[in-house]
Amino acid sequence: MGAMLANESMPVLRVQTVLYRHEPEQIWRLLHGVDAAASKAIDAGLVGRIEWALGDNTESPILAPADVSALDDASSSALSTVTYKHFSENFGSSGGHNRLAERCPGDLLLILNPDTYPSPTAIVELVKKLANPDVGLVEARQIPLEHPREYDLTTGETSWASGCCVLVRRELFDQIEGFDDEHFFLHCDDVDFSWRARKLGHKVIVAPQAAVFHDKRPTPDAAWPAPDYELYHSALGRLMLATRWDRPDIVDETIASIEAGQSEIQRAALAEFRSRVTSGRIPAPEPDSQSVAQFIDGEYAIHRF
Amino acid sequence: MASMRSTVSDESPAPRYDFSFSWEGPYGHAVELVKRLGPERGVVIDLGCGVGSIAQPLLDLGYEYVGVDIDPIALEGLSRRGLEARELDLSQIDELPERMLELADGRHVALVLLVDVLEHIDQTHPFLTAVRASLELLGRPPLLISVPNVAHVDLGAKLAFGKWDYTPTGLLDSTHTQFFTCERLQSEARACGLLELGANDYKMRASDQHFPADHPALSWTSPVAQAIRTWRDAADDHGETNQFIRAFAPCDIEPAQTSQTTQADDASATPLAVVVRTQGRRESRLRDALTCLAAQTTDGFEVLLMVHTDDAEPVLGEVKDVVADFNPVFSSRVRVIHVSGGRRARPLNAALARIKAEYVAFLDDDDLVMADWVESFVEAAGGGAIVRSGVAVREVSAPEESHSHPYLVQSSLQFRYKLDFDRLRHVWENETPICTFAVPRSLIETLGLRFDEELPVLEDWDFLMRSAAFASVRDTRKVTSVYQMWRSGESSASLHEVDVWQATQRVLQDRMNQRPLILPAGSSDQLAKMCGRLVEGDAARLQLEGALKATRHEAASLRNEARRDQQIVAEASALIGEFERIRRAYDVTINSRRWRLLGPPARVFAVVRRWLKRA
Numbered sequence: 001m002g003a004m005l006a007n008e009s010m011p012v013l014r015v016q017t018v019l020y021r022h023e024p025e026q027i028w029r030l031l032h033g034v035d036a037a038a039s040k041a042i043d044a045g046l047v048g049r050i051e052w053a054l055g056d057n058t059e060s061p062i063l064a065p066a067d068v069s070a071l072d073d074a075s076s077s078a079l080s081t082v083t084y085k086h087f088s089e090n091f092g093s094s095g096g097h098n099r100l101a102e103r104c105p106g107d108l109l110l111i112l113n114p115d116t117y118p119s120p121t122a123i124v125e126l127v128k129k130l131a132n133p134d135v136g137l138v139e140a141r142q143i144p145l146e147h148p149r150e151y152d153l154t155t156g157e158t159s160w161a162s163g164c165c166v167l168v169r170r171e172l173f174d175q176i177e178g179f180d181d182e183h184f185f186l187h188c189d190d191v192d193f194s195w196r197a198r199k200l201g202h203k204v205i206v207a208p209q210a211a212v213f214h215d216k217r218p219t220p221d222a223a224w225p226a227p228d229y230e231l232y233h234s235a236l237g238r239l240m241l242a243t244r245w246d247r248p249d250i251v252d253e254t255i256a257s258i259e260a261g262q263s264e265i266q267r268a269a270l271a272e273f274r275s276r277v278t279s280g281r282i283p284a285p286e287p288d289s290q291s292v293a294q295f296i297d298g299e300y301a302i303h304r305f
Numbered sequence: 306m307a308s309m310r311s312t313v314s315d316e317s318p319a320p321r322y323d324f325s326f327s328w329e330g331p332y333g334h335a336v337e338l339v340k341r342l343g344p345e346r347g348v349v350i351d352l353g354c355g356v357g358s359i360a361q362p363l364l365d366l367g368y369e370y371v372g373v374d375i376d377p378i379a380l381e382g383l384s385r386r387g388l389e390a391r392e393l394d395l396s397q398i399d400e401l402p403e404r405m406l407e408l409a410d411g412r413h414v415a416l417v418l419l420v421d422v423l424e425h426i427d428q429t430h431p432f433l434t435a436v437r438a439s440l441e442l443l444g445r446p447p448l449l450i451s452v453p454n455v456a457h458v459d460l461g462a463k464l465a466f467g468k469w470d471y472t473p474t475g476l477l478d479s480t481h482t483q484f485f486t487c488e489r490l491q492s493e494a495r496a497c498g499l500l501e502l503g504a505n506d507y508k509m510r511a512s513d514q515h516f517p518a519d520h521p522a523l524s525w526t527s528p529v530a531q532a533i534r535t536w537r538d539a540a541d542d543h544g545e546t547n548q549f550i551r552a553f554a555p556c557d558i559e560p561a562q563t564s565q566t567t568q569a570d571d572a573s574a575t576p577l578a579v580v581v582r583t584q585g586r587r588e589s590r591l592r593d594a595l596t597c598l599a600a601q602t603t604d605g606f607e608v609l610l611m612v613h614t615d616d617a618e619p620v621l622g623e624v625k626d627v628v629a630d631f632n633p634v635f636s637s638r639v640r641v642i643h644v645s646g647g648r649r650a651r652p653l654n655a656a657l658a659r660i661k662a663e664y665v666a667f668l669d670d671d672d673l674v675m676a677d678w679v680e681s682f683v684e685a686a687g688g689g690a691i692v693r694s695g696v697a698v699r700e701v702s703a704p705e706e707s708h709s710h711p712y713l714v715q716s717s718l719q720f721r722y723k724l725d726f727d728r729l730r731h732v733w734e735n736e737t738p739i740c741t742f743a744v745p746r747s748l749i750e751t752l753g754l755r756f757d758e759e760l761p762v763l764e765d766w767d768f769l770m771r772s773a774a775f776a777s778v779r780d781t782r783k784v785t786s787v788y789q790m791w792r793s794g795e796s797s798a799s800l801h802e803v804d805v806w807q808a809t810q811r812v813l814q815d816r817m818n819q820r821p822l823i824l825p826a827g828s829s830d831q832l833a834k835m836c837g838r839l840v841e842g843d844a845a846r847l848q849l850e851g852a853l854k855a856t857r858h859e860a861a862s863l864r865n866e867a868r869r870d871q872q873i874v875a876e877a878s879a880l881i882g883e884f885e886r887i888r889r890a891y892d893v894t895i896n897s898r899r900w901r902l903l904g905p906p907a908r909v910f911a912v913v914r915r916w917l918k919r920a
Contacts, residue, residue: 032632036632144675144786
């Protein structure tokens with residue numbers, strides 16, 4: 001078990017991971033990555049204490065109390081605690097992270113997907129970048145498949161940060177009231193989160209020096225298999241995002257595309273959207289949204305390739 | 306040459322051999338080896354000497370000769386030649402050391418010979434142990450052994466066709482009770498504390514077993530025979546060795562197990578060894594590659610991190626630091642090994658010499674792999690098959706020095722290589738980058754496989770094709786790696802000019818062309834379709850060529866017509882021009898003052914003149 005190494009003058013970092021039907025082996029593997037990256041950050045004197053909080057959206061708990069103790073025991077002194085919370089229902093990624101962040105200590109929040117493995121220097125590099133007061137969110141560079149989103153090669157500045165592995169100041173997280181889990185369940189919550197941060201004047205940047213392995217696998221026919229729930233939430237998320245960021249043209253375009261397409265799943269997402277419109281469960285348009293929101297060729301940023 | 310020189314007691318009279326000595330033959334090779342080793346002058350004890358074929362050349366070299374045999378007729382023959390001859394039954398191994406000591410009779414023993422003897426001894430290990438004990442008593446002289454090679458390609462080729470022809474003499478002398486390969490001879494010797502000093506093997510391209518010469522397994526022009534010889538050559542250098550002629554020194558090495566006792570599989574072997582090749586120039590790239598490995602869905606692999614740099618420091622220390630940053634669950638499975646000198650293949654070969662795992666896969670530090678890279682290899686491994694996975698390709702470029710990016714991704718993923726291994730397409734070019742295949746260690750050991758260190762590039766293609774010539778290739782049909790093609794920067798693709806790649810490609814194609822190409826079942830259909838397409842293509846080409854020819858002919862005709870027309874037009878133009886000139890001259894004349902004054906009288910005068918003429 002990690003010992004408490006708190007240095008009160010240095011920031012406390014809280015790593016948060018939301019689980020859903022993941023295998024315990026995957027959690028163990030992630031522990032090894034997080035632990036090594038935490039050790040490097042502690043050794044570098046960049047943070048005083050690092051915690052790892054796991055939230056579980058699965059119907060039945062993935063981890064038993066003994067498993068959690070074993071994880072905690074296996075971690076080095078760099079990880080002061082490993083905690084686990086099984087949620088009463090599936091709150092989605094955004095809801096899970098918001099609940100994990102409630103009433104917890106920490107000056108910095110690292111949002112980390114369960115299907116990742118941070119490189120040993122990832123936390124160090126992310127924290128270094130956040131030392132710039134203009135920067136609100138720092139995203140790690142994903143490997144082996146890099147996100148095609150464009151970013152400035154010198155400053156790292158970009159349109160939005162993926163929630164796969166992103167570091168944010170706790171203060172900013174609270175200021176923008178975390179992820180909008182009322183309107184975003186799984187997809188586009190990170191885009192919305194990033195744009196709200198940018199609207200407050202914070203920069204969103206990519207830190208290429210901070211690598212994080214993200215377990216993505218193309219199919220043999222060169223396609224990217226997306227399970228039904230991803231198709232559903234990406235369509236619904238896009239409609240919600242375009243509504244929030246005051247782009248009725250994108251809403252119409254998306255609806256037309258879904259109606260012209262053959263995907264029953266996306267049609268179900270459209271039905272849900274319409275139901276929410278009827279019941280008023282859609283976000284109010286952000287004023288002055290054009291200053292940050294980008295809807296380009298179906299994406300939310302210019303893509304490099 | 307294998308013979309049976311009377312050595313052991315036998316109820317039936319043993320045939321005697323009277324092979325005459327020649328420097329080109331196996332006896333000559335044995336004496337050459339003695340000359341090369343040059344043991345101090347003294348007694349040479351020739352155990353199982355028969356007629357003493359090599360006595361005279363040894364005497365000529367200044368050695369004393371003692372022939373030892375059980376055959377009285379052979380001994381009598383030696384005595385008649387004035388040679389010292391002693392009777393000894395080599396089957397009495399308990400007495401052997403003492404008897405050897407007696408016949409040395411206090412003299413310095415320079416050498417002990419076992420020429421064409423060991424293959425007639427029923428129990429090799431006890432006998433060699435007794436010989437080793439004798440050598441100890443005699444002051445540890447070297448031992449020269451000459452035995453026939455049962456793994457000559459002629460024997461293997463015939464056996465593949467169900468033929469095993471015993472003969473009165475030769476490789477399959479019917480009195481042989483033991484058979485030796487190079488590996489077995491060395492193993493047996495080592496097991497008895499005998500360390501090899503030197504070799505002068507006798508080779509025969511066509512052995513005495515090369516009969517019938519027109520057998521498909523033996524005929525020089527038969528594709529089967531060519532294939533068998535190619536395979537045999539790949540295994541070791543002794544396909545054409547007829548006789549192993551080796552010298553051994555008694556020593557105090559720990560007796561090793563014989564090959565017969567090391568056949569059990571090592572069940573505890575790691576499933577996969579991953580050889581990572583780095584020059585340690587960009588820490589961030591190496592860290593990326595290692596992060597991908599640390600994130601694998603299985604821990605059942607070890608990593609040999611080959612640091613290829615001439616100066617170990619500071620690079621080696623930096624690489625070790627990168628490894629040490631990882632969790633011990635991973636870093637404890639990484640061995641960092643420094644390799645200097647040589648080209649790109651040097652570190653790979655250095656790793657192959659260290660492999661203990663069942664399979665080995667390769668990764669350059671600028672390649673990246675998916676989480677199931679190892680798992681896919683391991684799941685598909687087995688049965689001696691090479692395992693191959695799919696790969697995505699993308700273009701990257703090196704960033705400016707001021708940037709800390711390990712590489713800049715310039716393209717989306719491309720899936721340009723087929724998921725199924727296609728041997729025919731691979732004859733043309735490589736579709737299996739080094740990060741996409743794993744080779745069983747058994748294949749590497751059986752064939753002594755190594756990368757060709759002379760090749761500047763494409764060493765992976767060469768290695769794969771040589772491996773795949775002997776093994777099936779099993780496709781995982783999963784895309785598990787990202788092969789990065791460099792637009793610029795430090796990589797094999799950018800460091801080497803295009804012409805080097807193309808030249809190497811041609812060299813390797815030529816090499817492949819010199820070897821028989823064995824294709825698995827199903828290839829015929831593929832070849833037929835390819836040939837069909839070629840034939841159809843040829844027919845279409847001929848048709849097009851015919852049409853082109855006709856068109857050209859027509860065009861030529863048209864050009865000729867046009868040329869004629871142009872000529873007519875030109876001539877007409879010239880006539881018109883002339884006419885115009887005349888007309889203009891006429892006009893000038895008619896309109897001239899002179900014509901106006903003199904023209905009418907001149908016409909009158911002309912009329913008068915014509916009238917006068919007629920009159």
